[in-house]
Amino acid sequence: MGKRFILMILMLVLAVAFVSPGMAVTSNKKYDLVLIHGFNNRHQWGDEFLTELAANWGSGHVYVVYSNQSNRVWTRKMGGNTVTFIGERDHTAGNGSIDEQARIVARKIDLLKKRYGLSPVINIIAHSMGGLVAREVVYLRPHTVAGLVTLGTPHHGTPLAEEYEWVGMFVRGEKAIRDMTPQAVKAFNRKYPVKGSPFYRNGYLYTISGDADSWGNRGWHGELAVGWTLISLKYGADNDGVVMEGQATIRGAVHLATFDAYDHLDLIREPDVAKKAAAVLP
Template sequence: MDVYTQTRYPVVLVHGMLGFDTLLGLIQYWGDIPDQLRRGGARVYVVRLSQLDSDAVRGEQLLDQLQALQAIHGFARFNLIAHSQGGTTSRYVAEARPDLVASLTTLGTPHGGSRVADGLLKWAPEPSLQGALLKGMIELLGQFESLGSGAGFSPQRFETTLQGLSTQRMQAFNLDHPSGAPPMACGSVPELAGNGVRYYSLGGTGVLTHPLDPGDYVLGLASLFFKGEPGDGLVGRCASHWGWVLRDDYPWNHLDEINQLFGLRGLFSPDPGEVLRVQLNRLKLTGL
C-alpha cells in the first residue's frame, strides 16, 4: 500500500481567481493532481469559492467549508494547498484561525501583488469604455464558471478582485496578515511562523510553454506588463515568495502550476502533481 502522501491532517485544495472545482462535469481545476495525491494515501478535499471577490469574502467562505469538514469528520487541522489568489485567501484564514491550519503551501500566489493587476487598473480604469468592457467580459466568464460548476448565480466583483491583487493593496494586506512574511523582498524564512502554521511557496518563470495550449497566448500578452521581469505570466518570481520558498523558477506558467489546460506543459517540465507529492511527504515527515 502506497502511503507516501498519507499526511496526519487532510489536504484541502484552494483555487484562485476565476476558479472552480469541476466545470461542466468535465474540466477539473486541479487537473489530475487530486488523484495523484490520493494514490499516495492522502485525504484530499477540493473547495469551491467565489470566482471574483475579495480575500475577506472568499476567506470567510473557505473558513465555513473547513469548519463543515471539521464538524462532519472530526478533523483537527488542515494542510492547505492553494493556487494564485487562493494563497492570499488561505492566508486570511490562517491568520484568523491558525488552530485550523497546520500548513499552507502556495503556488503562483501574488503575495507581493501582480503587475498585471497594476497594469489593467491603469489601462482600463472604471468607468472608461475599455474598463467597462473588460469588467463585463470577465464577470460574464466568472458567472459562466459559477453556473457551470453547480454553484448557481453568484456575485462577480472583478474590480474588487483586481484592486485587491494590486501591489499597493497587497502591501496593506501583508501588514494585516504578516505571518510567514519574508524579511526582505524576494526573501525566504523558515517554514514555521509565529502563529504555529508552516508556510511554503512555489512559483514558475515559464510563459509560452506549449504551442497547443491556448492559455499560453493569453499569459503571453499578460506578461508584457512585466517588461522582462521573470514570472509565470501573471505573477512575478519574487512576488510569489512567502514562508519557506521551496523553489521559485519552475518552467511553468500560471496554468501549468495546476496542470491546466489538460496537462499541456513544456515537454521536459516537472509534473506539478509529483512536486506536490514530494511536498506532502515533507509534511508527513514533519508530523503534519
C-alpha cells in the first residue's frame, strides 16, 4: 500500500512538472471572444494583452477582426494558445464610416462562425472607435453578443476629430474621423442607444477608460502627446490623449474601471486591463 501511494505521488509530481506555462489551455468561458480595433488600426493589440485574453479563453477561442476588405484568416501562438485573425493587420483597416466598418465586421463574424469555429454567441472587446463599431454590430446581429467591453471609446465623440479632420485625408480615413465628432456621435447614440441594445439574454455594455498625464504619453508616433496637450490647454479637460475624462463612459453602461496610469494606447497593451475586461464576460 505504501509503495503504491508513493508511486501515485511521483506520477502526480511528474505530471505537474510537464505542464508548461506555454502549453495550450482549455476555456472556462461560455462564448468565444472577438476583438475590434480602433481608427486606422494605428493602435494595435499588444502581445501581452492578447496572451492574457488567450489564457482566459483558451486556445482557438479568441478572434481578432480587422475592418478591411481582406478575408484572409491566419493564426498566431500567444503563450501557447492559438489566436485567430481575419483581415490584414495594416492601416487599410478602421478607415470607413462606423456603419461601413460595422457591416464589414458583422460579415466577417458570420464567416468565422460558418467556417472557422467561432461560437454562435460571442463576447466582444473593442478599442476606441471600435467600441462604436461594436455597438452597431450588436444591432446588426441582435441577440448574438453576450457582452461588450469598450476600452477608451469616445462614446460622446472627441474634439480631436474636429481639430484634426484634415488628418483623415492623409490616411484615407475621412469618413471615420467625421463619424467621431461630438455632433456625429450624438446622432449615433440616438440611432443606436445603449438602453434597449439587443444583447443576448441579459448581456451588458461595459466601459473602461484611461488617463494620460503629460507630454510623455506619446502613443504610436507622438499623436497622444499632441492630443493630450490640445485637449488639456484648449478645453481644460483631463484626457487619455484622445478621449476626454468622462467621455469614455455612457449612461446605461456599467463602468468597470478608470486606469489612471494608462493612456489610450496602454489600454490595449497592458495585461491587467485585459484581465479586468475578461472578468465580466461570460
